[in-house]
Amino acid sequence: MSPRDEETVAEGDPVLVRLRGLTKHFDVSPPLLTRLIEGRSRQVLKAVDGLDLDIARGRTTALVGESGCGKSTVARLLVTLYRPTAGDLVFEGTDIGRLTDRRALASARRRMQMIFQDPFASLNPRWRVGRIIAEPLRAHGLLDDPAAIRRRVAELLEHVGLRAADAERFPHEFSGGQRQRISIARGLASSPHFLVCDEPTSALDVSVQAQILNLLRDLQRDLGLTYLIITHDLAVVRFIADTIGVMYLGRLCEVAPADTLFARPRHPYTRLLMETVPDLRHPDRDRRPMAGEVPSPLDPPSGCAFHTRCPLANDRCRRERPALRQDGPGQVACHAAEEGRLSPEGGDAVKGMRP
Numbered sequence: 001m002s003p004r005d006e007e008t009v010a011e012g013d014p015v016l017v018r019l020r021g022l023t024k025h026f027d028v029s030p031p032l033l034t035r036l037i038e039g040r041s042r043q044v045l046k047a048v049d050g051l052d053l054d055i056a057r058g059r060t061t062a063l064v065g066e067s068g069c070g071k072s073t074v075a076r077l078l079v080t081l082y083r084p085t086a087g088d089l090v091f092e093g094t095d096i097g098r099l100t101d102r103r104a105l106a107s108a109r110r111r112m113q114m115i116f117q118d119p120f121a122s123l124n125p126r127w128r129v130g131r132i133i134a135e136p137l138r139a140h141g142l143l144d145d146p147a148a149i150r151r152r153v154a155e156l157l158e159h160v161g162l163r164a165a166d167a168e169r170f171p172h173e174f175s176g177g178q179r180q181r182i183s184i185a186r187g188l189a190s191s192p193h194f195l196v197c198d199e200p201t202s203a204l205d206v207s208v209q210a211q212i213l214n215l216l217r218d219l220q221r222d223l224g225l226t227y228l229i230i231t232h233d234l235a236v237v238r239f240i241a242d243t244i245g246v247m248y249l250g251r252l253c254e255v256a257p258a259d260t261l262f263a264r265p266r267h268p269y270t271r272l273l274m275e276t277v278p279d280l281r282h283p284d285r286d287r288r289p290m291a292g293e294v295p296s297p298l299d300p301p302s303g304c305a306f307h308t309r310c311p312l313a314n315d316r317c318r319r320e321r322p323a324l325r326q327d328g329p330g331q332v333a334c335h336a337a338e339e340g341r342l343s344p345e346g347g348d349a350v351k352g353m354r355p
């Protein structure tokens with residue numbers, strides 16, 4: 001056990017967030033009249049379809065996968081912007097997916113915050129930075145004395161590498177990276193335990209991305225924060241994540257410690273994703289596009305959702321949905337892995353999938 005493990009276990013439950021069978025379906029049916037005239041039935045989009053995941057306290061868990069696999073929907077479920085269709089969403093011991101008590105929900109919301117991708121869109125351009133950062137303090141009724149609010153805002157600005165005097169300026173006076181720092185300061189205002197970061201760096205230049213990721217790491221160390229990072233960018237994940245969950249069409253196909261996942265990816269889809277990782281030092285070099293189309297979540301394939309793109313798929317894969325099973329230090333949902341049909345390095349498994 002590493003010293004960091006001992007620390008988290010000593011605090012009690014090492015798991016801050018526990019997801020069991022977490023599901024979000026959207027009713028995307030055409031209006032009733034259209035359905036009657038055109039003889040169409042109801043349509044349900046399975047954005048998230050039975051997710052089991054533990055998010056370790058004080059650590060960084062990342063969810064990766066191609067666009068449309070359900071990452072942002074998970075983020076929105078976690079911060080209670082959406083209600084689950086089914087399943088458990090337990091945060092600090094409370095199933096917040098089922099909470100109806102307003103005060104309990106407000107208390108949970110204070111302890112978790114979301115950082116969005118686009119700091120332009122998420123900051124009110126007409127408000128001074130001080131007011132933007134102070135807003136959660138007022139909304140949650142944490143501070144009302146103007147001098148105390150000013151002190152807290154100054155402290156938060158300094159925490160994220162800005163100056164106390166920046167409170168007087170407007171968002172447009174800052175660069176993209178600085179604006180993301182302002183978003184993070186606002187996210188920290190209510191002293192949350194859990195930050196959900198949805199593509200926190202994808203709107204930024206590569207050089208600035210590393211600064212923001214370093215800031216997130218420093219804040220985690222200083223404040224004991226737990227992160228869920230949502231991204232399609234494996235380079236970001238490699239830089240910051242302790243644990244990685246790989247999503248495909250609303251389900252997790254692999255969950256593993258970051259080192260294990262990069263050294264020995266197991267699921268054929270993870271192996272294919274790895275082929276597309278840009279080198280952090282040479283981000284423009286050798287980035288292959290992903291082969292094949294992701295099937296529609298309106299009509300997901302039977303059995304393993306990945307079987308339509310997987311060169312190792314057999315009849316069982318087409319018929320039977322694989323469960324997420326323990327596999328070394330991680331978990332993988334793959335019949336080929338369970339049956340020992342994967343090559344150790346993954347070369348054979350991905351050859352047929354390369355464009």
Ligand SMILES: Nc1ncnc2c1ncn2[C@@H]1O[C@H](COP(=O)(O)OP(=O)(O)OP(=O)(O)O)[C@@H](O)[C@H]1O
Pocket residue numbers: 026028045046047065066067068069070071072073074232297
């Ligand atoms: N409010 C909604 N109503 C209907 N469908 C939705 C809604 N939100 C998301 N979806 C659909 O759910 C699926 C998952 O979307 P989601 O945004 O969670 O994926 P993602 O992996 O975050 O993709 P991206 O990286 O492009 O944001 C997509 O097919 C999307 O069109």
